[in-house]
Amino acid sequence: MSPTVPNVLTIAGVDPSGGAGVLADVKAISALGGYACAVVTALTAQNTRAVAGVFPIAPAFVRDQLDVLLADVRIDATKIGMVGQAPVIQAVAERLAHWAVAPVVLDPVMVAKSGDPLLDKSAVGALRETLLPLANVITPNLPEAGVLLEVRAPETVKEMTRAAEKLRRLMRGDDARWVLLKGGHLPGGEAIDLLHDGDRMIELTAERVATRNTHGTGCTLSAALATLLPQSEDVPAAARRAKQYLTEALRHADELSVGAGHGPVHHFHALWKTSQTMRSR
DSSP, rough: OOOOOEEEEEEEEETTSSSHHHHHHHHHHTTOOOOOEEEEEEEEESSSSSEEEEOOOOOOHHHHHHHHHHSSOOEEEEEEEEOSSSSHHHHHHHHHHTTTOOEEEEOOBBBBBTEEEEEEEEGGGIIIIIIIGGSSEEOHHHHHHHHHSSSSSOHHHHHHHHHHHHHHHHHHOOOOOOEEOOTEEEEEESSEEEEEESSOOEEEEEOOOOSSBBTTTTOOOOHHHHHGGGGGGSHHHHHHHHHHHHHHHHTTTTGOOOSSSSOOTTTTTTHHHHHHHHHHO
């Protein structure tokens, strides 16, 4: 566990609405006691209803961002989100390997909440071959798991278990590497995730929160996990705390009014409540 405030790097795209991507990551990192740094991989024209366009950042400039930052700033954990294209994936993988940055949490972002694609189909292989082996934890949802495994998405907890085992094998590492397979797409009153390291299969459950404001849940969970890893005893402890944080952010999401589509979760639900209480005294 780090004795200082952890410096947490997010590598992701920009969502102008602030619900997902780099802006959501910075909020989650900050809310959980980390100092946020960011490398931008893509710009999007996006709101709570749709993605109108994606403008990839040149791989050479992504490489420059990483090299300049990592030459100066100690990074205690890294979250990788939207990478968009194979050349950007290659650039990120090369520089993180060069700088030996760890731990790495990989959220294999492929589709926005609106259903719009955020990863080129041609880039899936590059993500599978170069970023998965680099990651200490991967956090796919069920559709993403299906794409990575080249099968249909799991539809039951039993199928999730088999998928988690196969995903863990794709990571190839012999040391402590984990799959956090998110089951939010399953029906039912509970949101069930599975955490698997090749040996243990840990079920993480929480009451499903009824809200339309679910934009950026995957980004928020992975950023929270990256932030909590340096502050926790082990990966299961960090994963439990990250899931609790997201559940509360969803529970308070309707306190915000952002856009007409799928609005954001409330990243600062605990901090703003504290501030309001202090002002009222």
